[in-house]
Amino acid sequence: MRARDASVGEPVPGRVMAGDAGRALDRTKLLAARLRAAGAQPYLASALYSLTVVPGYEVPTMGVDRYWRCYVNPAFVEATPVHELAAVWVHEVAHLLRDHHGRAGLLAPEVRHDHHRVNIAQDCEINDDIAALPATALRPAMFGLPDGRMFEQYLPDIPPTPHPPECGSGAHGRSMPWEVSDAARVSPVEAAAIRRQTAIEMRAHVKAQGRIPEGWRRWADEILEPVVDWRRALTGAVREAASWASGAVDYTYQRPSRRGSAVPRVVFPSLRRPMPRVAVVVDTSGSMGDDELRAVLGEVAGVLRAVGIGRDRVTVLACDADVHAVRRASTVGDVVLAGGGGTDMRVGIEQALRGPERPHIVIVLTDGHTPWPEGRPGSVRVIAGLVGAGAEPPPSWIETVVIPLDQVAGTPKS
Structure with a gap:
């Protein structure tokens, strides 16, 4: 499947955006970080270039909704080195590839409604495979937990935290105030095709070069050889x-x-x-x-x-x-x-x-x-x-x- 190069979106009308705050989004730096992420992990390129970027100051750092729209705070881009931005790109697209919002919907209501703890558990599932993330990024070891588990396994051992992550409805499933409805979107059918194409590219990468992170290898196997729920x-x-x-x-x-x-x-x-x-x-x-x-x-x-x-x-x-x-x-x-x-x-x-x-x-x-x-x-x-x-x-x-x-x-x- 040919990757769709989604352009960086314009500021959302009626919101406090980069221009209003006197700071424009550094698009060159942001897109350079995406290019770096795709170069380091080429099997993620189709997914990375399927994200539509929406600038906005209401999102704390970067976050995604379930329609593959990536919300970016210009101040965060300015303050973050390119190699760390590249890791954040991988982090956000991982929420969508691993269908975190769909899996969160299968949780028991009393667990699902605590979306902060769900988001933390999801970050633990993702971040143990991403080395270049900032030192403050949530990892299983911070909670005394081993690497390599699914977020559903981490969830019972995640305590409440005063500083929860906010990765958007593309992770925990709850729509956030900074998410919009008028930007380009990826449909569920298109998302399924992106996931399958990414899994195929992972298999091809392993065959040619022999190694990908274990979490991604397991995910690709599940996509290409699905287990009935x-x-x-x-x-x-x-x-x-x-x-x-x-x-x-x-x-x-x-x-x-x-x-x-x-x-x-x-x-x-x-x-x-x-x-x-x-x-x-x-x-x-x-x-x-x-x-x-x-x-x-x-x-x-x-x-x-x-x-x-x-x-x-x-x-x-x-x-x-x-x-x-x-x-x-x-x-x-x-x-x-x-x-x-x-x-x-x-x-x-x-x-x-x-x-x-x-x-x-x-x-x-x-x-x-x-x-x-x-x-x-x-x-x-x-x-x-x-x-x-x-x-x-x-x-x-x-x-x-x-x-x-x-x-x-x-x-x-x-």
Whole structure:
């Protein structure tokens, strides 16, 4: 794809801009810094030259919105050496290439709304791969954290800070006052094409020269060999099973059929379409941590709500080698996660099927190190959510969704 050379935009009417403050934007220096960034990391050139620059004094330094518009403070450009400006160019385009605003939208609301902490975690994900940034740039080591993680992994360990970064809606997703709507924009389709082209150029660079920063290599692999988000996979599996269960109509006399009016003194039953009942069997063995389980269980509760299954139709069972707690969950926080012994999820599945109201769907959340029933339990659909990796897959009649821990927002990492 041919790189689009977006020209530096004009000052935004009605704002305090460079001309009003007696200082013009040094466009030559700014564009020289972009040229330096593209020369040092040529695989980022297509993305760098797709940014439209908008000068403005309201942005603290530099920031981006989700439409690939880069807002630049002229005073910041004047005060910053060219080699550091080049690193900031790479930093800002990294927010957009890594789809930080899209990923931030998948966080739980109470986490997503703290956009300052989200932005800090995102900067930690990016900056460990950029050597030329100013010494004040946020890095994982400043918070006692290791390099090489995703921002979702850093987020639980990021404390509030009185001096948060402000990289714009292109990072944390929240529109800022200094963002405008009348400058040139990149559409989501164009952004996806830029990301893919950049990933292809990274692969070609590795083949020709042999090395790129590890974070970019991992990102390129994910773009060119995408992993299906487990939430979508689980939502699809539950929705399909719920549709199947709802189609299992039965007769009821609680609501007589309208056909009965044609035959006096004869009561005809009507057909009813049941709302699916769901049992969630949770592995509480010693190999599964409570924080991990609660994070995954919270995500699963959101999946069930999205499919339209109310909490009064859901029963949660905590299980290891024996069933320790069986109760209907009113909220995720009410779920008792007891246990800690060996793992045998067959016990939990059997207990779910023996309940007063037989479920239509059984969702099993486990690390997978467990025996499974020998065959399908009648007409009940079983879906296994395998938390983590490395376990043997369940039998083929069980629909399986792998849940990587690094895709579970809010799960503490070791």
